[in-house]
Amino acid sequence: MDKDVVLAVDIGGSKVACVLIDPSGNLLSDISTALVPFDRNGIADVNAILEILAPFTRNPMIRAIGISLCGNVDVTSGEAILVPNLHWKHVPVGKLVSEMYQLPVFAATDVRQALIAELIWGKAQKSNYVAWGTIGTGFGGYLFLDGKLYSGFHGFAGNFGHNTIDEVNGYQCGCGKRGCVETFVAGPAIARSGQIVLDKGESPALMKKAIDGKITTRMVFEADSENDPRSKEIINDVIRRVCISLSGLVNILDLELIVLGGGVVKGSPEFVSRISKTIRPYLMTEEAKRDLRIEVESFDNSALIGAGADAFERLGLINFLGANFK
Numbered sequence: 228m229d230k231d232v233v234l235a236v237d238i239g240g241s242k243v244a245c246v247l248i249d250p251s252g253n254l255l256s257d258i259s260t261a262l263v264p265f266d267r268n269g270i271a272d273v274n275a276i277l278e279i280l281a282p283f284t285r286n287p288m289i290r291a292i293g294i295s296l297c298g299n300v301d302v303t304s305g306e307a308i309l310v311p312n313l314h315w316k317h318v319p320v321g322k323l324v325s326e327m328y329q330l331p332v333f334a335a336t337d338v339r340q341a342l343i344a345e346l347i348w349g350k351a352q353k354s355n356y357v358a359w360g361t362i363g364t365g366f367g368g369y370l371f372l373d374g375k376l377y378s379g380f381h382g383f384a385g386n387f388g389h390n391t392i393d394e395v396n397g398y399q400c401g402c403g404k405r406g407c408v409e410t411f412v413a414g415p416a417i418a419r420s421g422q423i424v425l426d427k428g429e430s431p432a433l434m435k436k437a438i439d440g441k442i443t444t445r446m447v448f449e450a451d452s453e454n455d456p457r458s459k460e461i462i463n464d465v466i467r468r469v470c471i472s473l474s475g476l477v478n479i480l481d482l483e484l485i486v487l488g489g490g491v492v493k494g495s496p497e498f499v500s501r502i503s504k505t506i507r508p509y510l511m512t513e514e515a516k517r518d519l520r521i522e523v524e525s526f527d528n529s530a531l532i533g534a535g536a537d538a539f540e541r542l543g544l545i546n547f548l549g550a551n552f553k
C-alpha cells in the first residue's frame with residue numbers, strides 16, 4: 228500500500244504549492260511553491276497553473292491528484308464555484324486537471340482539507356467533535372461533528388468569521404456585509420489597528436518598526452512580544468474577539484477540540500495558548516471549561532497536506548472513519 232502516491236496541490240491566493248505524499252502522510256518530495264500566474268485582467272490563469280503540476284505527474288506511482296483551493300468548491304465535481312482571490316467563478320478545475328493528466332482529481336476548499344489533515348494524520352485523530360479555524364487574511368473554518376464532516380444545507384457551514392458583531396461601528400467586510408468578526412481579527416485588521424496607533428503617535432515601538440510609514444501585522448505581533456502597551460492592547464482585543472466567536476461555536480456544538488492555523492496564528496508562539504486560556508470564562512459549562520482543547524495546526528501547510536489525505540480517503544486507500552475510531 229505504501230507504494231501508492233498522490234500529488235497534493237494547494238492553490239492559494241498568491242502561491243501554488245505541490246508535494247507528493249504516501250498513505251502514511253510522509254512527504255516524498257520537497258514542497259515546491261510557485262507564484263500564481265495571473266493573466267492581464269488579473270484573473271488567475273488556470274492553464275498556466277495546470278502546467279505547474281506537470282513535473283510532479285511523471286511519477287508512475289501517482290494514483291490521484293488532491294487539490295485545496297482558497298474559496299468555495301463543489302466537492303463532488305471539483306468545480307471552483309467562487310474563489311475571490313483568483314477572480315474565479317465556476318471554473319471546472321477538477322475536470323481540467325483530470326483531463327490533462329488522466330488521473331482522478333479530488334478538489335475541495337482549503338479549510339476542509341486542513342481539517343482532514345488534522346483528522347487523519349494530525350492532532351484531531353480519534354476526536355469526533357472538532358472545528359478547524361484559519362485566522363489569516365480571513366477568518367473561517369470547517370466542522371467535523373459526530374464523527375462526520377459537516378458541510379450544511381448548501382455546503383457553506385463553517386463561515387463563523389462572517390458572524391456580525393458590530394454593523395454600526397464595524398468595518399466593511401469582503402463578503403459584502405459590515406461588522407463581521409473577521410474585520411476585527413484577521414491579518415488586515417491587525418495591521419489597520421497598528422496603523423491607527425502609529426498615525427496617532429501612540430507607540431514608539433511601532434514608530435521604530437514602520438517602513439515608509441506603514442505597519443504590517445507582523446510588526447504589531449513583534450511589538451506585542453516586546454511588551455509595547457498599545458500593541459498588546461491590539462493583540463489582546465483580537466484574542467478576546469476570537470474567543471467570543473469560538474466560544475459561541477462550543478456553546479452551540481459542544482466541541483472537544485478546535486485546531487487553529489493561518490498566518491495570524493503563526494504571528495506569535497503563544498497566540499493559541501493565550502486563546503486557550505482566555506476562552507474559558509466565555510464557555511457555558513464546567514465540562515467545556517475543563518475538557519475543551521485548543522491546539523495549533525500540526526503541519527506548516529495543513530491545507531496542502533489535507534489535499535493529499537482527502538485524495539487517499541476518497542480513493543478508499545485510507546479508511547477515514549477507521550482513522551478516527553481506532
Ligand SMILES: [Zn+2]
Nearest residue numbers: 389400402407
Ligand atoms: Zn463578512
